[in-house]
Structures are given as structure tokens and as C-alpha cells.
Amino acid sequence: MKQLTKAEEEVMQLLWELREGNVAAIIDKMPVPKPAYNTISTIIRILENKEFVSHRKEGKGYVYFPLVKKEEYSNQSLNKLMNNYFNGSFRNMVSFFVKKNDMNIEDLETILKEINKEDTSNS
Numbered sequence: 001m002k003q004l005t006k007a008e009e010e011v012m013q014l015l016w017e018l019r020e021g022n023v024a025a026i027i028d029k030m031p032v033p034k035p036a037y038n039t040i041s042t043i044i045r046i047l048e049n050k051e052f053v054s055h056r057k058e059g060k061g062y063v064y065f066p067l068v069k070k071e072e073y074s075n076q077s078l079n080k081l082m083n084n085y086f087n088g089s090f091r092n093m094v095s096f097f098v099k100k101n102d103m104n105i106e107d108l109e110t111i112l113k114e115i116n117k118e119d120t121s122n123s
Contacts, residue, residue, distance in 0.1 A: 023044060026044075
């Protein structure tokens with residue numbers, strides 16, 4: 001899977017949130033100052049070329065929708081981060097974030113409970 005630029009990722013985040021939308025709907029969700037219509041339209045075309053987004057004709061325009069699930073992209077990005085900066089070690093990555101974010105034992109226990117809850121619900 002290809003990596004996205006920051007601008008492409010921002011548009012994808014909005015499309016994942018919207019589930020589908022035209023360029024105007026995407027721009028409406030963006031913070032002020034809003035980018036130009038042509039800028040977002042160009043980013044959408046790039047995302048289509050990268051096979052992250054597709055469209056369907058609706059009236060005189062197009063409605064765009066994600067082809068890649070947010071979770072799928074998040075997993076790939078996290079794995080790339082882990083491999084590039086933490087020698088492929090999940091333990092090293094988690095340890096880094098725990099130290100940098102001043103996590104306490106209660107926070108870690110809460111996270112472990114959430115992970116265990118998800119593991120038992122997926123079984």
C-alpha cells in the first residue's frame with residue numbers, strides 16, 4: 001500500500017468520516033482557512049490514482065468514497081513506524097510512547113483491559 005502525504009491523509013480522514021461526499025462536502029468539513037476547490041479536487045484525483053478513492057457520477061458531479069478502510073491504512077502506517085523507528089519491536093515502540101507521554105500504571109492497566117476485552121470479543 002502506498003504512503004500518503006499529509007494533505008492526502010487529511011482528505012482521507014474526512015472521507016472516512018463522511019463515508020462519501022463530493023469535493024464541496026469535503027471542503028465544508030475542513031478548518032478555516034479553507035483550501036481552494038481545485039486543490040481538493042487535485043488531491044482527490046491523486047488519491048484515485050493511488051487507488052485509495054473511487055467515485056460515482058451523481059447529477060453533474062461526482063461523489064467520492066474510500067476504497068481503503070481506515071483501520072487497514074492505520075495498521076500499515078503503524079507497522080511502517082514500528083519497523084522504521086523501533087527495529088520492528090512492538091515492545092520498543094510502546095515503551096517509547098509510555099515514557100514520552102508520562103503514562104502511569106493505571107493508564108497501562110486500562111489499556112490492557114481494553115485489549116483483553118477486544119481479544120475475548122473476537123474469539
